[in-house]
Amino acid sequence: MNKKLVIIGSGPSGLVCAMTAVKNGISASNILVLEREGELGGTLNQCIHNGFLKNLTGTELASNLIKAVKKLGVECRTESCVLSLSADRVLTVISPSQGYQKIKADAVIIATGCREQSRGVLSIGGTRPAGVLSAGAAQRYINIEGYMPGKKTVVIGSTDIAFIVSRRLAIEGAKVITVVEPKSAPLSDKKNIKDCLRPFNIPFQLNHNVTKIYGKERIEAVDICQLDKKGKPIKKTKQKIECDSLVYSCGYTPDVDIAIEAGMRIKRDTKGPFTKRNYETTIPGVFVTGNAHYIHKNIDKILKESVVTAESVAKFLQKANQPKKEKKNEDNAHIDRKNQE
Numbered sequence: 001m002n003k004k005l006v007i008i009g010s011g012p013s014g015l016v017c018a019m020t021a022v023k024n025g026i027s028a029s030n031i032l033v034l035e036r037e038g039e040l041g042g043t044l045n046q047c048i049h050n051g052f053l054k055n056l057t058g059t060e061l062a063s064n065l066i067k068a069v070k071k072l073g074v075e076c077r078t079e080s081c082v083l084s085l086s087a088d089r090v091l092t093v094i095s096p097s098q099g100y101q102k103i104k105a106d107a108v109i110i111a112t113g114c115r116e117q118s119r120g121v122l123s124i125g126g127t128r129p130a131g132v133l134s135a136g137a138a139q140r141y142i143n144i145e146g147y148m149p150g151k152k153t154v155v156i157g158s159t160d161i162a163f164i165v166s167r168r169l170a171i172e173g174a175k176v177i178t179v180v181e182p183k184s185a186p187l188s189d190k191k192n193i194k195d196c197l198r199p200f201n202i203p204f205q206l207n208h209n210v211t212k213i214y215g216k217e218r219i220e221a222v223d224i225c226q227l228d229k230k231g232k233p234i235k236k237t238k239q240k241i242e243c244d245s246l247v248y249s250c251g252y253t254p255d256v257d258i259a260i261e262a263g264m265r266i267k268r269d270t271k272g273p274f275t276k277r278n279y280e281t282t283i284p285g286v287f288v289t290g291n292a293h294y295i296h297k298n299i300d301k302i303l304k305e306s307v308v309t310a311e312s313v314a315k316f317l318q319k320a321n322q323p324k325k326e327k328k329n330e331d332n333a334h335i336d337r338k339n340q341e
């Protein structure tokens, strides 16, 4: 199967790329969006809180984007996971309906979003019982699966999602005992502390961390310590706190295993693919956008970047489709212009 443009991922960045590509002259029938989950919309589907664009909820924004893309007639396949991408833009895709498939694309946009840093980065001593989960997993359990991850929760981290999930747990009747942050300043805006923690009387402690987890099958308690200036626990401040869940949020990293395996150059600081100004990666014809590119501060920036990325892809395809003769003439005109100068 051949396609002009394949977009990997149907979060806000992938969907906006699909819409912009059509607006820039790429026929909808030549675009394919591949999504590994059963629903389109990406992470927005688990964000039922407002604050997206003009105060929409994440799910409202997702629904608007999905409707717009479907109206344009772009083919979007769910349950289709891209396993790999080669340097000549052949994608290996697996899905229950189509099985194992190879798709050749003239251009590819990687819009695979980000994933949460794993619990390993916390380096907390003690046992490894159930009830210890990331903020994203907790958000998914409550908002999509309809399960409560716990009734007495300690939260580690001060990212937006740590605060949003603390509020969500409190709204659903859990007691959020405390939110601790090892650093001396919160990672998220102070406004989030005001909006998410204060109305529910959730304590927030900077320079504090969980130092030990207790429990065999299920978490039963944690030790919390104040940290000194070097980040070391101050022993005499240790407090054992009973809880049935521990939610952590230690930041995100671009989800770009496909890019790494394809041999793309990856930036050390952002951990996303290295790109030119037009968001093309070091593999010609393969572009990256959204949180797969780097972790953006907010959704507005992601949407703006995705528009520019799709415009660049349209230009790239236009150039690639120009007849060779025309291209040669253009090159000669460029040389002539240079000679005249």
Ligand SMILES: Cc1cc2nc3c(=O)[nH]c(=O)nc-3n(C[C@H](O)[C@H](O)[C@H](O)COP(=O)(O)OP(=O)(O)OC[C@H]3O[C@@H](n4cnc5c(N)ncnc54)[C@H](O)[C@@H]3O)c2cc1C
Residues within 6 Å of the ligand: 008, 009, 010, 011, 012, 013, 014, 034, 035, 036, 037, 041, 042, 043, 044, 047, 080, 081, 082, 083, 111, 112, 113, 114, 115, 116, 135, 136, 137, 139, 160, 161, 164, 252, 255, 258, 289, 290, 291, 292, 298, 299, 302
């Ligand atoms: C767990 C979690 C919770 C978050 N909660 C919030 C929040 O509450 N508020 C907020 O503003 N931001 C939140 N974010 C940030 C959020 O990612 C962005 O706001 C926004 O959704 C990013 O858009 P995106 O299109 O770049 O990525 P995403 O929305 O993450 O979309 C990427 C899509 O690509 C798909 N995909 C990935 N790999 C493949 C593959 N190999 N094949 C096919 N499909 C693939 C994924 O399934 C996903 O649907 C959260 C992020 C995470 C990871």
